[in-house]
Amino acid sequence: MNKRLLLLIFLVFQLTNYLIADNFLINQKEIFNIIENKKIESFKNIYLSGDNNYIFTFDEDKGLVKVYDVLNKKYIKEMNVFGNKLIVSFDGKYMTTESEGVIYLWDVTQGILYKKISFGTEKISSVIFTPNDEYLL
Secondary structure (H helix, E strand, O other): OOHHHHHOEEEEOOOOOEEEEEEOOOOEEEEEEOOOOEEEEEEOOEEEOOOOOEEEEEEOOOOEEEEEEOOOOEEEEEEEOOOEEEEEOOOOOEEEEEEOOEEEEEEOOOOEEEEEEEOOOOOOOOOOEOOOOOOEO
16 A cells, blocks of 8 residues: 555545545545545545535636546536535535625536525625525525
8 A cells, every 4th residue: 555645534435436535744635446546536625415426526726626426436527617615515416616705506417507696795604505405504
């Protein structure tokens, strides 16, 4: 096993062949296939849908989100987005980004901006989906 892996903290999810490793030394997260013993990709921001079926990687500098289907073991979508602070719905069908008083609600299934919600000059401290994904708080 790679000695560098000893410095990582591992999060194993939902009985799959994959794991997410968080390397605090270089502020980077990595997705590994533990059966094939290979790294799939590295990112600074990785999010898991609440049902653990989808991994969302977010490159804020490029405005690029990649969606990985854990069950089918493949990337299913790339989306160009704007904003930061990615939040993913429980089922992985929606996500939000935020920028300067605006929340952007994205439809991941269709790969489009679904709604733009403006709060003017108000600062947005946090956004969360309700457990049934019906509302944003």
